[in-house]
Amino acid sequence: MGIAGLGVMGSAIARRLLRRERAVRVYDIRRDVMAELAREGAATAESAAHLGAASTVILSLNTADIVEQAVFGPEGVLSTAPDGVLVIDMSSIDPGRTREFAERAAKRGAGWVDAPLSGGAPGAERGELTLMLGGDDEHVERALPVLGALATRLTHLGPAGSGQLVKSVNQVLVGCQFAALAEAAALVRAAGLSPRQVLTALTGGRADSALLQEFFVKFGEVDLTPTGRVSNMVKDLEAARDYARSVGVPLPVATTVSELHRWVAAAGHGDADNAALMHHYEPLGVRS
Numbered sequence: 628m629g630i631a632g633l634g635v636m637g638s639a640i641a642r643r644l645l646r647r648e649r650a651v652r653v654y655d656i657r658r659d660v661m662a663e664l665a666r667e668g669a670a671t672a673e674s675a676a677h678l679g680a681a682s683t684v685i686l687s688l689n690t691a692d693i694v695e696q697a698v699f700g701p702e703g704v705l706s707t708a709p710d711g712v713l714v715i716d717m718s719s720i721d722p723g724r725t726r727e728f729a730e731r732a733a734k735r736g737a738g739w740v741d742a743p744l745s746g747g748a749p750g751a752e753r754g755e756l757t758l759m760l761g762g763d764d765e766h767v768e769r770a771l772p773v774l775g776a777l778a779t780r781l782t783h784l785g786p787a788g789s790g791q792l793v794k795s796v797n798q799v800l801v802g803c804q805f806a807a808l809a810e811a812a813a814l815v816r817a818a819g820l821s822p823r824q825v826l827t828a829l830t831g832g833r834a835d836s837a838l839l840q841e842f843f844v845k846f847g848e849v850d851l852t853p854t855g856r857v858s859n860m861v862k863d864l865e866a867a868r869d870y871a872r873s874v875g876v877p878l879p880v881a882t883t884v885s886e887l888h889r890w891v892a893a894a895g896h897g898d899a900d901n902a903a904l905m906h907h908y909e910p911l912g913v914r915s
Contacts, residue, residue, distance in 0.1 A: 628652065628773065629678030630685045631697050631704065632718070633660045635853045636744070637687030639751035640717065640777060641669055647754075647776045654678055675700075679708030683773055686716045690862065691724040699731060710736030715770050717758075719743045719798070719863050722788035722870065729762065729787030738766035739787055742774060743794035745801070747854040755779045759797070761789035795870060798863035799881045804838045805846075805860070806884045809904040812846040816908075822847025842902070851900045858897035861888045 630641050633655035644651050645668050653664050654672040661671045675697045678684050684704050688694050698704045698714060705712070714737055716725065729739035740762035750756045756778040760767050767783050774781055784793055815825050822844045829835055829843075844850070864885035871878045887907065896903040 628683055628685070629654070629672070629681035629704070630687065631655070631675050631678055632687035632689075632693075633657065633664065634687065634689070635748045635855065636717070636751060637685075638664065639748035640685060640687055642667065643752055643754055643777055644773075645669060649773075649776070652678060652681060674702040675704050676702045676707045679704045679706065679712060682711070683713045683715060683770070684708075685773070686714065686718055688716075688718045689859065690718075691720040691728075694718055694720055694728065695724075698728065705732065705735050705737055708735075708737060711738070712736075713738040713740065713766060713769050715740045715742050715773065717742050717744055719794050719859070719866070720791060721866055722761075722791040722795070725761065725791045726786070726788040738763070738769065740766050740770045741787055741790040742770065743790050743797075744778070745794070745797050746778075749854060751777060758782070759784060759790040759793040761785060761787045761791060763787075792870070795863065795867035798860065799867050799878065801838065802860050802864050802884050802888065803880055804836070805842070805901050805904060806887055808838065808842055808846045809907065812843065812905060813908040815847055816905075845900075846902050846905055849902055849905045851902055853900050855901050856898055857888055857892050857901055857903050860901060861885060861892055861897070864888060 628649050628651050630637060630653045633653055641651055641653055641664055652670040652672050653661055654675050655661055665671050672678050686694055714732060725741045732739045742758050742760050744756045744758050746756040754777055757780045758774055758778045760781060760783045784790055815822055826843045864881055868878055868882055891903055891907055896906055
């Protein structure tokens with residue numbers, strides 16, 4: 628099993644598979660991250676090309692351009708891979724580019740499954756991700772034994788690119804809820820109330836949700852322990868906006884929320900956890 632990309636999510640995926648006693652070989656341009664996972668039992672690769680010997684390679688990368696380079700570049704996975712390698716792309720990228728990559732991979736004798744995720748790094752480490760799958764039936768079937776170690780819910784939605792489209796839907800819902808959580812947490816902080824007590828009061832009511840339970844205290848206490856980066860949310864919301872424009876669907880709320888995230892990123896918090904949205908309220912006296 629090869630894994631390319633060891634950010635917050637890629638590292639969590641690698642750790643989960645190692646704990647499930649899978650043989651894992653990892654690659655990232657950051658040597659220190661590879662060394663850390665090597666201490667936990669992973670083998671390391673000198674380039675993405677050195678992952679090509681594996682029958683299955685998971686990608687957890689930031690953009691479609693990086694995915695393209697990691698797979699199709701001169702030092703990419705398919706530069707050395709034999710026929711039949713399966714690429715499972717767990718990145719969040721454009722559905723159109725994903726369809727293109729799947730077609731190119733097929734011409735090289737490789738399978739492609741897009742498997743974007745919801746649940747963040749904590750969900751990956753617990754094996755409780757929700758995965759949205761796109762790809763041919765036979766390739767998805769091959770991917771299930773690996774993905775089953777990472778997820779409790781897997782839905783095959785259609786051909787390549789389908790998973791990425793539904794991930795855009797997911798990110799519109801999550802990003803907009805993050806913005807609402809930040810506003811609500813700002814009110815709580817300004818009033819000097821305990822976020823934990825407020826969460827208890829809201830539990831079971833109409834405002835209750837999985838995101839409220841997981842993130843309200845995190846936002847209220849401005850806990851920046853990494854679970855997902857602001858910059859990634861910007862990327863995902865902008866991808867959803869671009870796709871919506873291409874099919875003539877207006878997204879006024881998601882576009883506004885995207886700009887809020889871009890404001891936080893432009894203020895120097897792009898690599899911070901999504902709870903960094905709370906920095907938006909600092910000029911109003913809501914301090915972290």
